Each structure stands twice: as structure tokens, then as C-alpha cells.
Amino acid sequence: MPVDTALPEQAAADLRLEGVSQVFDSPSGAVHAVDNVAFDVAAGKFVGLVGPSGCGKSSLLLMMAGLLAPTKGRIIVSGREITRPEPTQIGVVFQESSLLPWKTALENVEFPLSLRGVDKAVRRSAALKMLELVGLKDFTDRRPHELSGGMKQRVAVARGFCQDPRILLMDEPFAALDEQTRMTLGDELLHIWDRHKKTVVFVTHGLTEAVYLCDEVLVMGARPGRILKRITIDLPRPRTYEMMATERFGRLRDEIWQLIRTTEQK
Amino acid sequence: MTDVATPAVARLKRRKPPVIGPVTLRMLCLAVILILWEVAPRLEWVPPVMLAPLSKTIMAGVLDFGVFFEALLYTVVELLLALAIAVSLGGLGGLLLGGLRVLRETALPLISSTYAIPLVIVYPVFTAWVGIGPESKVLFGGIYGLFPMLLATAAGVQTVDRGLLRAARSMGASWSQSMWQVLLPAAIPSVLSGVRLGVAMTAIGVIVAEMMASTAGIGFLITQNRTMFNTAEVYFGVFLVLVLAGSLDWCVRALERRAAGWYPQKLTAI
Numbered sequence: 016m017p018v019d020t021a022l023p024e025q026a027a028a029d030l031r032l033e034g035v036s037q038v039f040d041s042p043s044g045a046v047h048a049v050d051n052v053a054f055d056v057a058a059g060k061f062v063g064l065v066g067p068s069g070c071g072k073s074s075l076l077l078m079m080a081g082l083l084a085p086t087k088g089r090i091i092v093s094g095r096e097i098t099r100p101e102p103t104q105i106g107v108v109f110q111e112s113s114l115l116p117w118k119t120a121l122e123n124v125e126f127p128l129s130l131r132g133v134d135k136a137v138r139r140s141a142a143l144k145m146l147e148l149v150g151l152k153d154f155t156d157r158r159p160h161e162l163s164g165g166m167k168q169r170v171a172v173a174r175g176f177c178q179d180p181r182i183l184l185m186d187e188p189f190a191a192l193d194e195q196t197r198m199t200l201g202d203e204l205l206h207i208w209d210r211h212k213k214t215v216v217f218v219t220h221g222l223t224e225a226v227y228l229c230d231e232v233l234v235m236g237a238r239p240g241r242i243l244k245r246i247t248i249d250l251p252r253p254r255t256y257e258m259m260a261t262e263r264f265g266r267l268r269d270e271i272w273q274l275i276r277t278t279e280q281k
Numbered sequence: 282m283t284d285v286a287t288p289a290v291a292r293l294k295r296r297k298p299p300v301i302g303p304v305t306l307r308m309l310c311l312a313v314i315l316i317l318w319e320v321a322p323r324l325e326w327v328p329p330v331m332l333a334p335l336s337k338t339i340m341a342g343v344l345d346f347g348v349f350f351e352a353l354l355y356t357v358v359e360l361l362l363a364l365a366i367a368v369s370l371g372g373l374g375g376l377l378l379g380g381l382r383v384l385r386e387t388a389l390p391l392i393s394s395t396y397a398i399p400l401v402i403v404y405p406v407f408t409a410w411v412g413i414g415p416e417s418k419v420l421f422g423g424i425y426g427l428f429p430m431l432l433a434t435a436a437g438v439q440t441v442d443r444g445l446l447r448a449a450r451s452m453g454a455s456w457s458q459s460m461w462q463v464l465l466p467a468a469i470p471s472v473l474s475g476v477r478l479g480v481a482m483t484a485i486g487v488i489v490a491e492m493m494a495s496t497a498g499i500g501f502l503i504t505q506n507r508t509m510f511n512t513a514e515v516y517f518g519v520f521l522v523l524v525l526a527g528s529l530d531w532c533v534r535a536l537e538r539r540a541a542g543w544y545p546q547k548l549t550a551i
Contacts, residue, residue: 080451102453113448117466127452130462178452 029058029214030079030182035088037074037240048074050239051088056182056214061205063229064218067275071240072218076186079216080107093181102127106180108171110187114159120146120170121155127178138177145173148207165196169203176207182214190219197221198256201228205254226267227254234271236278243274333513338520341513349502353521356499359418360487360525366423367430367479372472374427375434380464389435396428400486404493413494418487425486430472430479437471438464469540477533484526499525 037049049071056062064072077083079090081100090097092104106127114123121142128138146155149169159167168188175183189197201224208215219225225232229248236243248267250258258264301309319335321327333341342349378384378392404421411417441464449463465472491500499518506514 082447082451100451100453102451105451107448107451109444109448111444113442113444115445115463115466117469126449130449130452130454130458 028055029060029093030056030216031091032079033089033091035075035078035085035090037071037078037083038086047239049078049085050241052240052242053088054233054242054245056216058181058214059212060230061208061215061217061228063225063232064216064235065220065222065225065232065271065275066235066240066243067237067278068220069240070235070237072235073186074240075235076107076184076216076218079182079184080105082107102131102178102180104180105182105184106175106178108168108175108183108185108188110190114167114170114174116159119156119158120151120162120166123159123170124174124177127174141179142173142177145177146170148176148210149173149203164192165200168192168200172200172204172207176211176213180213182216185215185217187218187220189224190221197224198227204228205252209253222268222271223259225271226250226264227259232267232271234274236274243278246270330510330512333516337513338516341511342517342520345514345517349499349517349521352497352499352502352518353525355415355497356487356491357525359415359491359498360422360484360529362419363422363426363483363487364480366419367426367483368476370423371427371430371475371479372434375431375436375472375475376438376460376465376468378431379435379438379468380460385435385439392428393432396432400425401489401493404490408494413496415497418490418495418498421490422483422487426479426481426483429482430475433475433478434468434472437468437475440471441467470537473533473537473540477530477537480529480533481526484522484529488522 032052032054035049035052036047039046039048052071052075064075066072074083078085079097081090081097084098092101095104097105114120115126118126121139124145125133125138125142128141129135133141143152143155146152149172151166151169151173154162154166159170162170168191171188172185175185189200192200205228217225217228226248232246232248234243234246235241246267250263250267315335318332318338322329322332322334378389400421407421408417411420445463445467446459449459454463488498488500491498492504495501495504499521503515503518503522506512506518
């Protein structure tokens with residue numbers, strides 16, 4: 016039984032998934048990576064997608080990005096079905112920074128705009144502004160290999176916002192970073208998100224990260240990949256480190272953990 | 282980790298520096314070769330008809346400087362044109378073959394096996410089509426160098442991080458944008474090693490073609506002098522070919538060094 020996770024009222028549903036499934040053929044038969052997933056994300060919300068490895072998070076993200084066609088179902092962004100990448104609608108920040116190694120930080124950030132044929136002066140100033148926002152004003156001319164892991168992901172985040180899509184999908188963007196850097200970048204991301212008011216779908220396997228960043232968390236189960244529950248994170252904004260020590264934070268984190276754990280054991 | 286690393290470090294520290302450095306050793310070897318080149322034919326360790334002494338070889342070059350220079354210029358022009366063919370067509374072909382799955386699976390194996398055929402054996406047939414003028418050298422050298430260039434590029438394209446292409450696609454890159462702005466630049470390091478191989482092969486192609494049937498160029502000059510037993514002139518010609526190949530290789534290396542700044546090795550990047 017698929018869990019109905021649609022909001023009771025979607026005044027401004029920015030992203031909507033309708034019965035989305037992904038079935039892969041494998042030598043040992045069909046694999047249901049994603050099974051009948053349906054949810055809405057309201058405009059401007061920060062929604063987390065949490066689940067154990069192999070729960071189809073990444074497949075789901077690729078489908079939302081228009082990079083992978085769903086076997087069944089539809090993905091609708093601001094009223095239109097997504098069938099291929101639409102950079103003004105949906106942007107992706109990948110786990111590995113996927114920065115072009117021969118381009119400088121600035122060139123990387125303006126790359127999505129240059130693909131669209133945006134005038135050089137315009138895109139340069141947009142990219143500079145974004146790099147400044149992620150604290151890399153002094154590193155605009157560095158190439159990725161001259162930057163630390165955290166800096167590279169900052170560039171990737173800046174690039175995602177510079178692309179300026181309605182919805183930004185983030186595929187475990189800070190997973191490869193150490194705990195401290197991850198927390199700092201999470202804070203910075205919230206700061207930027209607050210200023211640019213984008214809809215964010217944030218895939219992660221970090222429970223603390225999910226509760227700290229998100230308005231809502233969609234908990235996924237594996238085999239087949241499906242949504243188990245939609246949890247509203249009713250913590251006030253702006254989020255602070257002190258909140259992490261509160262009972263409410265712990266309860267939310269625990270609820271997600273219990274959901275994941277019980278499905279893992281099965 | 283540490284219990285493995287420590288002995289290695291200790292061993293490194295204990296190792297004494299060699300008495301003679303590798304550069305000095307290389308220079309010494311070269312000196313020995315040059316001295317033998319002079320001494321061996323003079324003392325008739327080898328018949329002078331087979332090897333002219335170094336001094337005589339240089340003299341031959343100095344005396345016939347005009348002739349050699351003209352031939353060299355002729356060859357250089359042929360070679361540059363052939364290189365243009367090899368690098369552009371080889372690069373483009375490699376990009377397409379490596380980038381397009383259909384071609385990669387159908388044509389690439391065929392081309393790889395064709396590469397195994399020594400093309401020199403078809404040169405006589407080749408001259409029947411395009412004559413023995415410079416065009417045939419340019420074409421033959423171009424084709425000769427095209428194969429390694431194409432194969433290296435195709436191999437390089439296949440090793441490009443798919444994540445980069447996926448990211449570009451998500452940012453709305455069209456097929457040609459992905460090709461020219463992501464795939465090609467990402468493949469540049471392998472393309473350059475292809476260029477280096479291609480340059481060497483093109484030089485061989487052009488000079489061999491000149492030696493087989495021609496009226497001008499350094500290869501022609503070598504063959505002509507050989508039939509007349511002008512051993513010194515032959516060796517001076519060979520020496521010029523060596524200089525030519527060496528300087529071309531140096532140029533490509535310089536290009537590679539330049540590119541190394543943009544494309545760090547994966548290991549040092551982290």
C-alpha cells in the first residue's frame with residue numbers, strides 16, 4: 016500500500032510527483048528501484064529526502080531532474096510535466112562537486128548561464144555575487160584542484176543558485192565532507208536559501224542534517240523504494256545550533272531513525 | 282598504516298644518493314656514443330661505407346648546407362600539412378568514436394585492427410592514385426598519424442568522468458555543447474598523448490614515403506645518397522630527421538606541460 020503523502024491543501028504546489036516508478040531490468044529479474052512515489056512540494060519549501068542506501072533516492076532525484084525517464088508516473092513542475100532537463104525549472108547540485116576541472120571557480124559558477132547564452136557581463140556579475148555569498152570572493156580565479164572539499168561544494172552550491180531554477184535538487188551535497196564543514200555549509204545553505212527563496216529538495220542520509228535544514232522530511236524505505244512517511248519539522252526559523260540539544264529536535268530525529276531502522280531490519 | 286609506512290620511510294632515508302646523477306650519466310652515455318661514432322669507422326672497427334665518422338658527417342652537412350636545408354624545408358612543410366590532417370581528422374574521429382556508443386561498438390574494433398596493418402605496404406598503390414608528388418606524402422603521413430591520434434582520443438573520451446556530462450546535461454547543455462564544452466576539454470590530456478604519438482607516426486609516414494618514391498625532401502635525399510654510397514650525407518640526413526622529430530616532440534611536451542596546469546593528476550588533486 017503506497018502511503019498517501021500529498022499535502023491536504025496545495026495552494027502553490029511547485030513540484031508534484033504522481034505515481035512515479037522506476038523499474039530496472041537486471042539479470043536476476045526486474046528491480047523496483049522506486050515504487051509508486053507520490054508527493055507534493057510547496058513553493059519555497061526546504062524538503063528533505065532521507066532513507067537507507069538503495070532506497071532509490073538517487074533514482075528519484077535523477078527522474079526529478081529530467082535525466083531519467085520514469086517507468087510509470089509523471090513529474091510535474093509548476094503545472095508542466097518534466098520529460099528532459101529544464102535548467103530554468105530544475106537545477107541539481109551533485110554529491111561529487113562535478114565542477115569542470117579546467118575552469119576557474121568563477122567560470123564554473125557562470126557555466127549554466129553561458130550554456131543558455133546569457134550575456135558575458137551579466138553572467139559574470141551574477142556569478143561573482145554568488146561566490147561572494149558563499150564566501151569565496153577571494154578564490155574566483157582558482158581551479159577546483161586548488162580548492163578544499165568544502166570550498167568545491169560551496170562553488171557547486173553557488174553554481175546551482177546561479178543557474179537560478181525554480182527548484183534546486185541537492186544530491187547529498189555535503190556527504191563527502193567532515194562533520195564541522197558539513198554543519199557550516201548547512202548553515203550557509205540556509206542563509207542563501209533564505210535570501211533566494213527557492214524550493215529545495217535535499218537528499219541526504221544524515222538525520223541531524225535533515226532535521227536541522229528541512230521544513231519537511233520524506234522518509235524513504237528500500238526494496239522497493241517508496242515513501243514511508245512525511246514528517247513536518249516544526250522547528251522555528253532561523254535554525255540555531257542550540258535547537259539541536261532540544262527535546263523536540265531529538266524526538267524528530269528519533270522518529271526518522273525508527274522508521275528507517277524498522278524497514279532496514281525487515 | 283604506520284607500521285607499513287615506517288620501514289619504507291626508513292629505507293628511503295637510508296638510501297645513499299648515487300655517485301653519478303642520472304643526468305650526468307645520460308650525458309656520459311651520449312659522449313661515449315659520439316666518440317665511438319668518430320673513432321669506430323676511423324679505426325675500421327666498422328667499415329666506413331656503413332658508418333661515416335662524426336666529423337665527416339658534419340662536414341658533409343656543412344658543405345651541402347643549401348641542399349640539405351632546402352630538402353628539410355620541403356619535408357617540414359609536408360609534415361606540417363600532414364599533421365594538420367592527422368590531428369584534426371584523428372581528433373574529430375576519436376571524439377565521435379569515443380562519444381557515440383553506436384560507432385564505438387561497431388567501427389572502433391574495425392579501426393583498431395586496421396591499425397595493425399603496416400600501412401607502408403600499401404604506399405605503392407597509394408602513389409598510383411595520387412602520384413609521387415608532395416600531395417601523396419602529405420596524405421600518406423596524415424593517414425599514418427591519424428590512427429594513433431584517433432585511437433588515443435577515443436580512449437580518452439571514454440575515460441571522461443560521466444558525472445561531468447550528467448551535470449552539464451542537467452544544466453541544459455545541448456548535445457553539441459556537451460561535446461565541445463565538456464567532453465573535448467575533459468579529454469584534452471589523452472588527446473595530447475595521442476598528438477605526441479601521432480606526431481611521431483606522421484613524421485615516419487612522411488619520411489618513409491619520401492624514401493620510397495619521391496623527387497624531393499629529406500627522405501629522398503637520404504635514399505639518393507645511399508644509392509651513391511655517400512655514407513656521410515646519409516648520416517647527416519638521418520641526423521636532421523632526428524633533430525626534426527626531437528623538436529616536434531619537444532613542442533608537444535611543452536603543450537602537455539602547459540595543459541598539466543589546467544588538468545592536475547587525479548591523485549594530486551585531493
